[in-house]
Amino acid sequence: MLSNLRICAVSHQTISSVHINNICCYKVRASLKRLKPHVPLGRNYSSLPGLIGNDIKSLHSIINPPIAKIRNIGIMAHIDAGKTTTTERILYYSGYTRSLGDVDDGDTVTDFMAQERERGITIQSAAVTFDWKGYRVNLIDTPGHVDFTLEVERCLRVLDGAVAIFDASAGVEAQTLTVWRQADKHNIPRICFLNKMDKTGASFKYAVESIREKLKAKPLLLQLPIGEAKTFKGVVDVVTKEKLLWNSNSNDGKDFERKPLLEISDPELLKETTEARNALIEQVADLDDEFADLVLEEFSENFDLLPAEKLQTAIHRVTLAQTAVPVLCGSALKNKGIQPLLDAVTVYLPSPEERNYEFLERISRLLLPFADQHVEIPSLTAGNIALTVGLKHTATGDTIVSSKSSALAAARRAEREGEKKHRQNNEAERVLLAGVEIPEPVFFCTIEPPSVSKQPDLEHALKCLQREDPSLKVRLDPDSGQTVLCGMGELHIEIIHDRIKREYGLETYLGPLQVAYRETILNSVRATDTLDRTLGDKRHLVTVEVEARPIETSSVTPVIEYAESISEGLLKVSKEAIESGIHSACLQGPLLGSPVQDVAITLYSLTVHPGTSTTMISACVSRCVQKALKKADKQVLEPLMNLEVTVARDYLSPVLADLAQRRGNIQEIQTRQDNKVVIGFVPLADIMGYSTVLRTLTSGSATFALELSTYQAMNSQDQNTLLNRRSGLT
Numbered sequence: 001m002l003s004n005l006r007i008c009a010v011s012h013q014t015i016s017s018v019h020i021n022n023i024c025c026y027k028v029r030a031s032l033k034r035l036k037p038h039v040p041l042g043r044n045y046s047s048l049p050g051l052i053g054n055d056i057k058s059l060h061s062i063i064n065p066p067i068a069k070i071r072n073i074g075i076m077a078h079i080d081a082g083k084t085t086t087t088e089r090i091l092y093y094s095g096y097t098r099s100l101g102d103v104d105d106g107d108t109v110t111d112f113m114a115q116e117r118e119r120g121i122t123i124q125s126a127a128v129t130f131d132w133k134g135y136r137v138n139l140i141d142t143p144g145h146v147d148f149t150l151e152v153e154r155c156l157r158v159l160d161g162a163v164a165i166f167d168a169s170a171g172v173e174a175q176t177l178t179v180w181r182q183a184d185k186h187n188i189p190r191i192c193f194l195n196k197m198d199k200t201g202a203s204f205k206y207a208v209e210s211i212r213e214k215l216k217a218k219p220l221l222l223q224l225p226i227g228e229a230k231t232f233k234g235v236v237d238v239v240t241k242e243k244l245l246w247n248s249n250s251n252d253g254k255d256f257e258r259k260p261l262l263e264i265s266d267p268e269l270l271k272e273t274t275e276a277r278n279a280l281i282e283q284v285a286d287l288d289d290e291f292a293d294l295v296l297e298e299f300s301e302n303f304d305l306l307p308a309e310k311l312q313t314a315i316h317r318v319t320l321a322q323t324a325v326p327v328l329c330g331s332a333l334k335n336k337g338i339q340p341l342l343d344a345v346t347v348y349l350p351s352p353e354e355r356n357y358e359f360l361e362r363i364s365r366l367l368l369p370f371a372d373q374h375v376e377i378p379s380l381t382a383g384n385i386a387l388t389v390g391l392k393h394t395a396t397g398d399t400i401v402s403s404k405s406s407a408l409a410a411a412r413r414a415e416r417e418g419e420k421k422h423r424q425n426n427e428a429e430r431v432l433l434a435g436v437e438i439p440e441p442v443f444f445c446t447i448e449p450p451s452v453s454k455q456p457d458l459e460h461a462l463k464c465l466q467r468e469d470p471s472l473k474v475r476l477d478p479d480s481g482q483t484v485l486c487g488m489g490e491l492h493i494e495i496i497h498d499r500i501k502r503e504y505g506l507e508t509y510l511g512p513l514q515v516a517y518r519e520t521i522l523n524s525v526r527a528t529d530t531l532d533r534t535l536g537d538k539r540h541l542v543t544v545e546v547e548a549r550p551i552e553t554s555s556v557t558p559v560i561e562y563a564e565s566i567s568e569g570l571l572k573v574s575k576e577a578i579e580s581g582i583h584s585a586c587l588q589g590p591l592l593g594s595p596v597q598d599v600a601i602t603l604y605s606l607t608v609h610p611g612t613s614t615t616m617i618s619a620c621v622s623r624c625v626q627k628a629l630k631k632a633d634k635q636v637l638e639p640l641m642n643l644e645v646t647v648a649r650d651y652l653s654p655v656l657a658d659l660a661q662r663r664g665n666i667q668e669i670q671t672r673q674d675n676k677v678v679i680g681f682v683p684l685a686d687i688m689g690y691s692t693v694l695r696t697l698t699s700g701s702a703t704f705a706l707e708l709s710t711y712q713a714m715n716s717q718d719q720n721t722l723l724n725r726r727s728g729l730t
């Protein structure tokens, strides 16, 4: 009997491949074979005894640890902040691997997809499990690129805590804000790690301030850096007043020196640390009544006498309550500060028990994830993360329960808790009901198989990829009959294309990448329509009258209303047919065939001849709604993106000049160390292929992040140009 088990498609590639081949071993070997010509694999994965690599620690000691000693954590950050590098160090120091992987060499454990290794970025979340000082840590490395936010979101649902990694020279960046908001939504306790303290321009103070200002979080400074940029050599533990120094000659950072700060040897550092510790104690006391009482009663005269463990326990409570966030620092690349980060994960982040999930679950076959390798296990105790295989009808975002009765019990519990909802925010209810939010795709393109006979294979591949990644949408163009891929960005679609080739052996052809526009109407219009058809000896006759009117919702789902005269006697089946007709009509607007948003459809009359099928009702309503939409004044809406470009000062002018030509609307230019950060809006249509242009303009020194802001009305000139282009007139 298992209890408290949560299941999620963490490494979806593996789940689907297991599902297809039923033997994951085959899949791993096959993909490694394909990797070899492209990627210098630093470690000998192909000679794995069974499924465990030579360089991977035996698992025997870590199956089924007590729940209090389990930490399910995620790593999240802006792209390139160093998540993968930090994860590699963590795996090395915990004994999970025997050599240090390097993103720049393409041989990391968690970036195991070929595309990840080749591009040096994380696309899928990888899960790894290791031990640290008697604790079992399940760790998930999530992608930073904005095209893959869905992947981050679905990971957050199974996490009990997270480490947010920052580039200490950049502080809070655009994507950090996005993932931080997602973590807020799922109430995930966090600790912050200011990475890249060795980098030129690194500033502990600046990064901490940006956490305070941009994330509106209260940073608890648990460490102070010793040196910065080139001089960074270690950290001070503010809680214990010790200094931790890493030997600069050591090439793996495994050994470091931990010494109490003494008046004789470090008078200045000791003074600074004592001040920081006193400030920390006051800050925690402000946030935690129990700790405030303790400090007032026993230690108000001399904070130095307060034992470190008491302070740590209070910080743990504050972290769980998410009223403040512990901050640590280091340099993953230079192997400094990772071991204390791991200590902090075990001390400050919650065990699954402390997060109060209440599920029961029974399952027959379970696998423990080790990045792209898996070990079948007979059972699992509460609080662990595992993979299960062969689920045919389960998609990302679903919650699995063991039986109908437990589902009913959970639903009843959720209902009861729902009554208390206004008084307390109940975790179990929230987790049970919260699905992942699937972002709207902003790009689409057609995809074709190499020959008609391969169409079923392509459909199969797309079906599997979609189950793994709901942010990928696939539809059939009703006019051309072509398959259309809709995705989150250029990179997203490119990776899908690449995966179809590598994993399913299909060479497909992509049409040009196009922006996903929307349409709306500007005035109210009425239309009537009659459908009269005789099939066999049956006459199907429907007459409807509808009104379409504009409303303000920013939603592609039409609001459906019924005139009083017809709403009463309407049968459920007829209502379903009417609504399906309205929905299908609104999926393809009259201007570009794009979804119609911000409309309400009112059904004014409906006359149905006895014996008319519901399909005919649906078809007639759909035709009538399309007629109304066509009659109205229409407007194309285009995706407007939030853009953040970080660029070296010297290159600011060309970047601004270029953005002006792209209909960019600059809101703010911030100074971040030696860089300028340009923040603004730009229409998606004008920013396609921007990474190449930006690289050329700035000699590769700039980075940028894009995120959908809203859909905005195009001006009439731009709209006409677009419509003419689409109809082949220009």
Ligand SMILES: Nc1nc2c(ncn2[C@@H]2O[C@H](COP(=O)(O)OP(=O)(O)OP(=O)(O)O)[C@@H](O)[C@H]2O)c(=O)[nH]1
Pocket (backbone or CB within 6 Å): 077, 078, 079, 080, 081, 082, 083, 084, 085, 086, 103, 104, 120, 121, 122, 123, 143, 144, 145, 195, 196, 197, 198, 199, 330, 331, 332, 333, 334
């Ligand atoms: N100077 C310095 N560079 C670092 C440090 N950590 C990582 N880097 C470099 O920063 C780049 C990005 O590192 P990754 O570990 O791939 O970052 P990531 O956050 O996993 O990136 P994505 O997976 O693409 O989101 C690489 O070139 C690393 O070598 C650090 O502590 N100091």
